[in-house]
Amino acid sequence: MAIDKNQGAQLNLIRKAQTAAIAAILAVGTLAVVAQDALTPPSTPEEAIAMRETVMKQNGGLLRSAGNLTGDEAVAAAQTILDNYTHMPELFPEGSEGGDALPAIWQNWEAFTAIIETGRTGAEAALTAAQAGDTAGYAAGLQTVMGTCGQCHQQFRS
Secondary structure, X not given: OOOOHHHHHHXXXXXXXXXXXXXXXXXXXXHHHHHHHOOOOOOOXXXXXXXXXXXXXXXXXXXXXXXXXXXXXXXXXXXXXXXXXXXXXXXXXOOOOEOOEOOHHHHOHHHHHHHHXXXXXXXHHHHHHHHHOOHHHHHHHHHHHHHHHHHHHHHHEO
C-alpha cells in the first residue's frame, strides 16, 4: 500500500510525538536515578508498597519503549532500569506484604532475589552495550530483563 504525502506527514508527526513522550519518560527516569542512588529504604509497609509499585510502573514504561532507543537515550533507560533492579530487594522488607505481592516472596526469598539478580545482570549488560553502541547486546540485555518480569510476576504477583 502506497503512502501519500499527507499520510507521510501524519506518520512523521506521530514519530515526533513518540520521541517527545520517550524523552519525557527518560527525563523522569533520570531524576529517579539521582533519587535512587541515595535510596532511603521505606519506613512503613505502606511506603514500601507504594515505592515498589512506582518502580515497577517505571520499569514497565521504560521497557515498552527502550527497544526503540539508541545513544544517550538508551544509556539513560538502561541506567534507570539497572538502578531500579539494584534497589528492588530493599522495596520488599519483611512485613510489607500487600499490594500485588504474594506471601511467596518472603517464603521463597532466595528464588525471588535470584530473579531480581538475573534482571540486574541483564540491565547491566544492556547498559554496557548501550554505552558501546552495541544495539544487539543492548537488545539482548533488555530481553533478559523482560524475561525476569514475566518469571517474577508468574510466581510472586497476584
